Structures are given as C-alpha cells and as structure tokens.
Amino acid sequence: MIDNKTLEPLIQATVAKLQSLFGSAPEVAVVLGSGWAGAVQKVEDAQSLAYAELPAFPKPKVEGHVSEIVVGRIGEQRVVMLRGRAHTYESGECTGMAGALRSLKRWGCKVLLQTNASGSLRSQMPPGSLMLIADHINAPQRSPLVGELGSERFVDMSCAYDAELRSHAKAIAQAQNVMLGEGTYVWALGPQFETPAEIRVFSAWGADAVGMSTVPETILARHCGLRVMGLALMTNMAAGLSAEALTHALTLQQAEASGSRAAQFLADVVSGMAGLASLKSDA
Numbered sequence: 566m567i568d569n570k571t572l573e574p575l576i577q578a579t580v581a582k583l584q585s586l587f588g589s590a591p592e593v594a595v596v597l598g599s600g601w602a603g604a605v606q607k608v609e610d611a612q613s614l615a616y617a618e619l620p621a622f623p624k625p626k627v628e629g630h631v632s633e634i635v636v637g638r639i640g641e642q643r644v645v646m647l648r649g650r651a652h653t654y655e656s657g658e659c660t661g662m663a664g665a666l667r668s669l670k671r672w673g674c675k676v677l678l679q680t681n682a683s684g685s686l687r688s689q690m691p692p693g694s695l696m697l698i699a700d701h702i703n704a705p706q707r708s709p710l711v712g713e714l715g716s717e718r719f720v721d722m723s724c725a726y727d728a729e730l731r732s733h734a735k736a737i738a739q740a741q742n743v744m745l746g747e748g749t750y751v752w753a754l755g756p757q758f759e760t761p762a763e764i765r766v767f768s769a770w771g772a773d774a775v776g777m778s779t780v781p782e783t784i785l786a787r788h789c790g791l792r793v794m795g796l797a798l799m800t801n802m803a804a805g806l807s808a809e810a811l812t813h814a815l816t817l818q819q820a821e822a823s824g825s826r827a828a829q830f831l832a833d834v835v836s837g838m839a840g841l842a843s844l845k846s847d848a
C-alpha cells in the first residue's frame with residue numbers, strides 16, 4: 566500500500582499537470598463503471614489524457630483497457646470523466662483510487678458522481694433498471710482510511726450520498742420520464758460472484774443492489790470533502806434470484822444493451838448540474 570508521504574508528491578505533480586493542461590477544475594467528476602462508458606460520447610470539446618500521464622492515478626492493469634480521463638462539458642456543465650477504476654479484487658488493496666480522488670479534490674472538483682454495474686436484489690428492479698444509491702453497506706468492512714491520522718479520519722457516513730444531488734437526479738428522472746429506483750448498495754469484494762445464501766443475508770440487511778466497487782471510493786471522497794452521488798445499472802438479478810447462471814459475459818451483455826439509456830440519463834444529470842447554485846459557490 567502506498568503511504569501518504571509517497572503519495573503527496575504524486576498528487577502535487579498530478580494537480581499541476583491537470584491545471585496546466587485544462588485550467589481550472591470542472592465542478593463535476595464522473596467515474597464510469599461497466600455499462601456507462603457510452604457517456605464519454607456526450608462530452609463536448611472533449612480532451613483526453615491517459616492515466617499513465619497522471620502520477621497519482623492508478624496504473625492500468627489490463628493492456629488494451631482504456632484508462633484515461635476525458636475533460637470537457639455537457640451542455641453548460643464542465644466535467645471530467647474517469648474511464649477505468651482500480652478494484653479491490655485486483656490487488657487486495659482498497660486504496661487504489663486514493664491518489665486520483667485526492668488530486669481531483671485538490672484541483673477543485675466538488676462532486677464525485679460514481680456509476681457502476683450491479684446485481685439486483687429486488688424483483689421491481691429487473692436487469693436494465695437504474696438505481697440511485699441512497700446509502701451503502703460495507704460488507705467486507707474494509708476501509709481505505711486505515712493508517713490515516715487526524716480526526717478527519719473519523720468520517721461521518723450518515724449522509725454519504727448527498728441529499729441535494731439525489732433530489733436533483735430524481736427531478737431529472739421525472740422530467741425525462743426515466744424509471745429510477747432508489748436504494749441501498751452493498752459492496753461485495755469479489756471477484757467471485759456471491760452465493761445465494763450471501764444474497765439472502767444482504768437482502769435481510771436491507772440491500773437492494775450488490776456490486777464490487779464504489780464503496781471504497783465513496784469513503785475516500787467523503788474523507789477529502791467531495792460530495793458524492795451514485796448511480797447503479799442493474800445488469801442481472803443477484804445470485805439465486807433467477808434461473809440464469811451468473812457470468813461476467815452476461816453482465817457485460819446486459820450493460821451493453823442498457824448502455825445508451827444509462828449514458829443519456831447520466832448526461833442529463835450532469836448537464837442539469839449547471840443549474841445547482843451550491844456547485845458554483847466557493848464553499
């Protein structure tokens with residue numbers, strides 16, 4: 566695990582590069598998960614830069630996988646999109662996005678809009694459904710803040726998913742006639758899918774969707790003062806809830822099938838953020 570003393574100069578170099586190439590920071594940063602990649606097509610005046618050029622960003626694991634940021638605007642809202650995230654199941658470390666998120670905050674971003682692909686625990690949210698994340702369950706009880714010092718490490722997680730941003734997403738969904746569920750996301754470490762017994766436990770805990778990402782980044786983002794919003798695309802019913810066996814190929818296929826709808830909704834949510842006064846203030 567990279568310690569803060571090592572990370573700090575990498576963050577400084579990253580912020581300097583972002584500032585010199587793109588000027589002031591967009592208010593909104595978006596992490597694109599599986600199924601959401603089409604949203605980069607919605608970015609106007611887009612300029613991209615490989616993660617490899619940004620020292621605090623995660624090193625790409627799979628060759629041929631896109632790992633880049635895309636900076637531009639959607640309508641009137643400036644945005645930076647992150648294509649590619651570090652998952653805990655790749656390394657066992659849940660701190661993989663720490664340098665990237667802290668760099669974005671230091672650059673001046675205010676909002677981290679996370680997207681992911683999830684398994685659904687609710688029959689009312691079949692594959693293809695979109696869910697706004699209202700809260701999460703950190704099932705592995707892993708924290709990216711282990712080893713941090715200072716009182717800021719005791720982060721309040723009681724309103725981790727920003728209430729104003731959630732209202733905004735719901736208003737956009739209503740205006741665009743998009744079905745948007747709202748619920749609790751449970752993080753499962755992976756990379757194996759869950760057992761039906763695990764899904765029954767998660768269901769009893771009150772989870773509505775399950776996935777292998779998002780929670781470590783939400784914790785990191787709240788720790789450094791970014792406001793968080795999360796959107797989950799249901800790619801399958803969770804284990805034991807449908808007759809279909811779970812495969813990565815199946816989730817990717819469903820993600821592809823729903824991708825353009827998800828991307829359009831995401832674009833509408835981002836462009837609508839231009840009207841949120843709380844993102845324009847210096848606070």
Ligand code: HPA
Pocket residue numbers: 682683684685753758759775776777800801802803804811816
């Ligand atoms: N479980 C965990 N992660 C997932 C799933 C799932 O069923 N579907 C997509 N990502």
